[in-house]
Amino acid sequence: MRAVILHDGKLSVGDVPLPEPGRGQIRLKVTRTGICGSDLHVRLDAEPSADVAAEVGYPDFIRSSHHVVMGHEFTGTVDAYGPGCRRRWKPGQAVVSLPLIKHGDDVHMTGMSSHAPGGYAEYLLVSEAATMPVPNGLDPDLAALTEPLAVAYHAVRRGDVAKDDTAVVIGCGPIGLAVILMLKAAGVRRVVAGDFSGPRRDLARTCGADVVVDPAVQSPWDVLGDDRRLVTEATALYGAGIDAMDALQRIPGVPWWTVMRAGQRFGAGPRGAAVFECVGVPGVIEDIVTHAPFRSRIVVVGVCMQPDTFRPTMASNKEVDLRFSFCYDPAEFRDTLHMVARRRIDPRPLITGVVGLDGVADAFDQLAKADSHAKILVNPHAKP
Template identity: 75%
Template sequence: MVLHEGELGVADVPQPTPGPGQVRLRVTRAGICGSDLHVRVDPDVSADVAAEVGYPDFMRAKQRVVMGHEFTGAVDAYGPGCRRRWRPGQAVVALPLIRHGDDIHMIGLSTEAPGAYAEYMLVAEDAAMPVPAGLPPDLAALTEPLAVAYHAVRRGEVARRDPAVVIGCGPIGLAVILILKALGVRHVVASDYSAGRRELAWACGADVVVDPAVESPWEMLGDGPVTSAPELYGTGLDALHALRSVPGLPWWSALTAAQRLGAGPRGAVVFECVGVPGVIEEIVTRAPFQSRVVVVGVCMRPDTFRPTMASNKEIDLRFSFCYDPAEFRATLHLVARRKLDPRPLLTGVVGLDGVAGAFDELGRAGRHAKILVDPWLK
């Protein structure tokens, strides 16, 4: 499936030949990512940002690109210099990065590294990981998007007792819910305007699911988080009054010790999974004091928020993008050990000739979450 000037079409291309340290995979499943939907329409915006951070080979609209960076496949052939770690036919997943000489390329997002919307593709042997026995390809292919969510949750430093709020229940928002619940977070509030996505949020384990057009997710956090400046200041004064009433007690030492044990005001951990201008400002304005906000949604356009509001409320604003190799492997094994069940994410499978229609369907934010591509499906 080749993308060119925003149009997707099936084409015959030469079978890839693995170079040094590379493995050719026979693709069994590939996931359609939300970022693929964005770059199909306007890849040049992402390419400009990628160039600014040192990667000049991100795809552009005028190029012909085979996309697909969420995948699993079977080992088919090795290039020179490989250690040949696995027998032919072994199912693997891999980080979507590959070396050509001294250069590193993003698989499925560059002409230099064709992706998984194809029958065969190349990966780096060092970046590949065997799929545990018994894990079907439909679930193994979800390793990459779940790893994005796993990294985002780690960025949020979420404790089990922290209330968590997920704004936006598209594929990544749903994956964040799955990871939060797999890690034992007790109270997860999910918010989305789409009825279909709200149903999926319930299926993924959210404790509270709201339609923000009808009710506020922030009102579902209970009485713990602080929501006003007088309340925050009053908490400090009340603690000071109580501690000073104990004769001989150094109140400053007691207060410091209590803070180390987690006492005192504590905000929510909020995951922005929408990627639309204005959402960060809405979260900064509405979230409880001392919240941690993890921005997972990829907003392709400039955005604004009020720093003075974030400062007054001591909001931590963090951005999350990818994952490291250990997180990728940990995610794979969370799924293999059934610590989390990502099956609610799976809402369709298409062949290569169905990819263009699947892109259109996913862009409508209806019942679908993750549509997989089986390149051998006719």
């Protein structure tokens, strides 16, 4: 079969053996695979990610010297079963799968290891236990977006965002746009988004952002001033506490601290914004910590491949929560698939191109230098 092979930073199309499913595995005929930003990073500099993966217990992550078929955002149809499978679906059934596969007791990251070739190929293997049927009629272009949308869904859940919160999305690349879609699906009434790219700002509006700014012209933090719940100065925070004490002490027979604690349990008092860092370059976390309102929840979704710094004393003074988000759990993956199928979200604006295997290398180059693309999909069976 044909596949796109990465070796030493170069992508080439070649013939590789048709994979044979092992115990508990299904062979899929790939219909669509998305090109992920992490694929772009790993192509050019795999070693930092491989080093971190080894430190956290996965020593088989892709390195530049390996020959790897990437692609972890995929959908396909059931083609063949290996031994020990429950054979839950008929051949031809459209499915998606978590990009993880078991070989015996070992678990490997599909598309990120030479032990688990991914979706830039005509066929790939998945674990039956990690596979889910695609609801009838769902376009494979949309089913292939399940994985990146699940990343955004998990990030939004990490942010503990309420409907009346103000959410701020910094960076409107594919993951930032996906976060906007998930925030609006959660009913968040006010989403502020910022990006230097005009085309990406347009996509942010299409995805539902209520306020979109060009940081070169206006700071996204400047548009938060009309939300009186957001505290941006220490004196305002301390003053609010004194004013609350003064008002509560005027209520006869009721301890002011009891009323204050009860109000806090129901969300009274200053509450920060929910901020999503979707850029992944050094300096962005420090900028957000410096400018975000007091008591904000900052969710780091962008993957910064270099060491970075921020001022802990600034974060402490403002009592911000700094949270990091990486993946998702199986239930979130399944929920995301069904949100798309039920049209709770419409991710079509994310799709800005579809290429065959022969167009993958050029698509990588376009995504690396252009700001007009969001998500390019691969159709492995498209004619050259």
